[in-house]
Amino acid sequence: MGLTITEKILAKASGKKGLIPGESIWVNVDILMTHDVCGPPTIAIWKKEFADKAKVWDKDKLVIFPDHYIFTSNVHANRNVDLLRQFAKEQNLPNYYDVGTERYKGVCHIALAEEGYNVPGTVLFGTDSHTCTSGAFGMFSTGVGNTDAAYILGTGTIWEKVPESMKFTFNGKMPEYLTAKDLILHILGDITTDGATYRAMEFDGEAISRMNMYERMTLTNMAIEAGGMNGVIAVDDVTREYLRDIGVTEYDEFTSDTDANYISSYSYDVTKMEPTVAKPHSPDNRDTVRNVERTKLTKCYIGSCTGGKITDFQFAAKILYGNKVQVPTFIVPASPSVAKQLEKETFSGRTLKEIFVNAGCIVAESSCAACLGGPSDTVGRSSDGDVVISTTNRNFPGRMGSKQSEVYLASPLTVAASAITGVITDPRKFI
Amino acid sequence: MVDKIIGKAYVLGDNIDTDQIIPAEHLVYSTSDPEELKKYGHFALSSVPQDKAGLPQGNTPFIIGDNHLSEYSVIIGGSNFGCGSSREHAPLALQVAGVKVVIAESYARIFFRNSVDGGFLVPFDSIDKLNLVIKTGDTVEVDLTTNSITNKTTGVEYKLKPLGSVYDIVKSGGLFNYARENKLI
Numbered sequence: 007m008g009l010t011i012t013e014k015i016l017a018k019a020s021g022k023k024g025l026i027p028g029e030s031i032w033v034n035v036d037i038l039m040t041h042d043v044c045g046p047p048t049i050a051i052w053k054k055e056f057a058d059k060a061k062v063w064d065k066d067k068l069v070i071f072p073d074h075y076i077f078t079s080n081v082h083a084n085r086n087v088d089l090l091r092q093f094a095k096e097q098n099l100p101n102y103y104d105v106g107t108e109r110y111k112g113v114c115h116i117a118l119a120e121e122g123y124n125v126p127g128t129v130l131f132g133t134d135s136h137t138c139t140s141g142a143f144g145m146f147s148t149g150v151g152n153t154d155a156a157y158i159l160g161t162g163t164i165w166e167k168v169p170e171s172m173k174f175t176f177n178g179k180m181p182e183y184l185t186a187k188d189l190i191l192h193i194l195g196d197i198t199t200d201g202a203t204y205r206a207m208e209f210d211g212e213a214i215s216r217m218n219m220y221e222r223m224t225l226t227n228m229a230i231e232a233g234g235m236n237g238v239i240a241v242d243d244v245t246r247e248y249l250r251d252i253g254v255t256e257y258d259e260f261t262s263d264t265d266a267n268y269i270s271s272y273s274y275d276v277t278k279m280e281p282t283v284a285k286p287h288s289p290d291n292r293d294t295v296r297n298v299e300r301t302k303l304t305k306c307y308i309g310s311c312t313g314g315k316i317t318d319f320q321f322a323a324k325i326l327y328g329n330k331v332q333v334p335t336f337i338v339p340a341s342p343s344v345a346k347q348l349e350k351e352t353f354s355g356r357t358l359k360e361i362f363v364n365a366g367c368i369v370a371e372s373s374c375a376a377c378l379g380g381p382s383d384t385v386g387r388s389s390d391g392d393v394v395i396s397t398t399n400r401n402f403p404g405r406m407g408s409k410q411s412e413v414y415l416a417s418p419l420t421v422a423a424s425a426i427t428g429v430i431t432d433p434r435k436f437i
Numbered sequence: 438m439v440d441k442i443i444g445k446a447y448v449l450g451d452n453i454d455t456d457q458i459i460p461a462e463h464l465v466y467s468t469s470d471p472e473e474l475k476k477y478g479h480f481a482l483s484s485v486p487q488d489k490a491g492l493p494q495g496n497t498p499f500i501i502g503d504n505h506l507s508e509y510s511v512i513i514g515g516s517n518f519g520c521g522s523s524r525e526h527a528p529l530a531l532q533v534a535g536v537k538v539v540i541a542e543s544y545a546r547i548f549f550r551n552s553v554d555g556g557f558l559v560p561f562d563s564i565d566k567l568n569l570v571i572k573t574g575d576t577v578e579v580d581l582t583t584n585s586i587t588n589k590t591t592g593v594e595y596k597l598k599p600l601g602s603v604y605d606i607v608k609s610g611g612l613f614n615y616a617r618e619n620k621l622i
Contacts, residue, residue, distance in 0.1 A: 030602050043461075043464050043524070044523070044524065044525070046468075047469075047525065050468060054469075056622070075464075075465060082466055085465075085467075135521065135522050135547060149523040149547055150523065150547065151524070151547060151550060151554065152551075152555070153551065153555040154550060154612070157612055157616070161621075167602070199517055200452075200516060200517035200520065200543060203517070203544075203545060203546060233517065233546065288452060378461040378522065379460065379461045379462055380461060380462055381462055400454070400521060402452075402456050402521060403456075403484055404460055404484035405456045405461075405521075
């Protein structure tokens with residue numbers, strides 16, 4: 007029987023010829039990524055457990071991005087960044103991207119793509135659940151906790167259970183009122199927040215082939231919201247072109263065999279799908295935007311690893327152009343590179359940033375910001391009584407700040423349309 | 438690994454995500470400073486909505502006042518326990534609060550791994566929907582040798598699923614102990 011992409015990559019990383027889903031294997035890790043929230047406890051565990059034998063297994067393979075709590079007056083949060091800085095200095099780490107310097111890269115999952123750490127056929131572990139984002143590049147990537155990361159830090163290896171694979175095929179050409187976010191929210195409604203637990207989610211079909219890398223990353227990013235171990239999309243010309251532009255030329259391409267085994271397969275016709283939301287308080291609480299229209303809002307938020315990429319702002323600018331927002335609307339680019347592109351890219355003769363500023367949006371600095379609430383001075387954080395519509399990934403109670411707030415997850419098109427009216431609005435009204 | 442754990446049960450619903458277990462704003466505290474570590478216990482389960490805190494009646498605080506230790510040492514959850522963010526601070530917070538074992542219908546992968554590899558607590562899978570039959574405050578006895586839980590308040594015993602492939606790591610008390618015992622490091 008044939009193998010899936012995920013099985014082939016894990017076979018290579020564990021030095022095995024064949025694998026059976028469910029079996030526990032030890033894999034060699036190509037990249038370990040951490041950040042300011044989980045980096046300091048990971049380092050503490052590594053120091054304690056390896057004691058005088060503590061040695062970073064491969065400095066070139068460790069990547070550290072402070073990105074979560076970095077623009078705050080919270081002393082404990084700032085201490086975490088100091089700890090990363092000290093560690094990078096003491097270990098002489100080449101891949102530390104310090105905040106407050108030109109090396110700062112913003113939200114880790116987007117930075118991994120932009121800086122060329124996403125290499126097809128490789129294995130990447132990170133101390134963040136959205137590490138699955140990198141799977142858009144035909145690689146295996148998944149999130150782990152601090153103990154596992156500390157183990158990788160000292161040995162370059164970790165145990166993993168080979169996942170069963172699920173396949174999601176999107177047929178047809180994407181209508182202009184839909185984005186990848188609508189597709190993944192749709193899947194979540196179908197399979198729920200534990201529908202892919204311990205499984206790989208593989209995406210393909212015409213709509214995926216025609217998607218750029220950033221839209222593909224929205225799909226793989228939210229694999230974790232279904233409990234997925236990883237999301238994965240095979241390498242094609244779109245991937246190759248993106249990688250060539252950033253100087254990544256050597257890698258292994260894996261594709262799933264035609265007789266590979268999938269635990270389940272889903273097929274969708276995108277031309278029949280509608281703008282979609284996840285209602286409070288779960289990413290699988292799916293509904294059409296149409297059904298929740300006119301829900302009164304107090305805040306709109308466009309940002310995060312899920313919804314703060316350049317493509318998300320291109321979608322939002324198209325709607326916001328020439329309009330004014332009715333409620334506070336936050337624009338939080340995922341990376342400084344995205345922020346720079348907002349000042350360069352134009353739509354109808356205006357830069358995207360001008361469109362947002364003219365519409366009355368608040369444009370903030372790049373970081374994870376209010377996607378996960380954060381310290382009380384975090385920009386865009388939800389307060390008691392807030393009703394927010396957001397391009398982020400989770401709307402569990404309290405995720406964006408107050409547990410007395412309600413969060414709707416939606417595409418950047420839907421969030422932008424809703425910002426203009428102050429109530430949840432179908433983007434088709436503005437297209 | 439101890440053989441038996443006796444304690445009071447704290448009962449929760451489905452999809453208890455790690456933001457509810459330990460809200461993100463508290464992740465700034467040091468996990469190696471003994472005093473700051475107590476904060477994790479103090480804020481454990483603090484984002485569970487009031488009406489779902491301590492089922493079936495709800496509105497039962499897990500932590501009282503300024504404490505960091507809970508009177509409950511056994512968590513009974515529903516499906517998909519520990520979903521969401523990868524933060525290892527979640528099983529750590531429960532451990533600091535005094536939780537020894539979680540029994541849920543199913544777990545999110547990262548929470549399960551973190552519980553086992555970090556040696557924070559024992560995550561058992563239940564066979565029955567125990568969060569519908571055990572009540573917050575019931576005294577329960579979990580027997581790790583027979584994979585069972587007895588509700589001492591009602592006298593009823595329920596079987597649990599064996600730990601399977603992670604049993605050896607649980608028995609060693611975490612991944613590092615396991616690796617040292619097996620000469621992996």
